[in-house]
Amino acid sequence: MDNSAMCTFGPSGSTLVFAVEFSLFQSTENAMTKLTIENLFHRELEVHDLSKSLLHHLHSHGVDWMHSCGAKGRCTTCKAIVVSGLQHLNAPTAPELRYRQEGLLRENERLACQATLQDDVCIRVPESGKLPHVQYSP
Numbered sequence: 001m002d003n004s005a006m007c008t009f010g011p012s013g014s015t016l017v018f019a020v021e022f023s024l025f026q027s028t029e030n031a032m033t034k035l036t037i038e039n040l041f042h043r044e045l046e047v048h049d050l051s052k053s054l055l056h057h058l059h060s061h062g063v064d065w066m067h068s069c070g071a072k073g074r075c076t077t078c079k080a081i082v083v084s085g086l087q088h089l090n091a092p093t094a095p096e097l098r099y100r101q102e103g104l105l106r107e108n109e110r111l112a113c114q115a116t117l118q119d120d121v122c123i124r125v126p127e128s129g130k131l132p133h134v135q136y137s138p
C-alpha cells in the first residue's frame with residue numbers, strides 16, 4: 001500500500017505540487033487489545049493505552065489485584081502467571097530480573113506493575129495473590 005499522496009493546485013495558471021507521506025506508525029494510545037484473567041471466570045478487559053501497566057488496567061477495570069509497594073517493583077505481591085501471550089509483554093524490568101535471579105519470579109511470571117502489553121495476553125492470579133473476599137474460578 002502506498003503511504004503517500006501528491007496534490008496539485010493551479011490557481012491563475014500556476015501550479016504548486018507537494019507530496020505528503022503518511023506515517024504507518026500506530027499510536028499506542030489508540031490500539032485495542034485484550035487482557036484476560038483465566039481464573040477470574042475468563043474475564044476479558046479491553047485495553048486501549050498500551051503504555052500503562054497490567055496493574056493499571058486491572059485496577060481501572062475494577063479488578064481487585066494485590067499490590068503492596070505502590071507499584072514500584074519493590075515487592076512481588078502483584079505477581080501474575082502468564083498463561084499465553086508472554087511474547088506480547090515488554091522485556092522484564094530490572095526489578096523483575098533481580099527477582100528472577102533470587103528465585104522469586106519464574107520465567108512465566110511477571111509483576112503486574114512492571115509489565116505492559118502490546119497484544120492479547122492471558123494471565124492467572126497466583127495462589128499467593130488471591131484475596132480472601134474475591135471468588136476465583138479454576
Ligand code: FES
Nearest residue numbers: 069073075078113
Ligand atoms: S506492587 Fe510491588 S512489585 Fe508490583
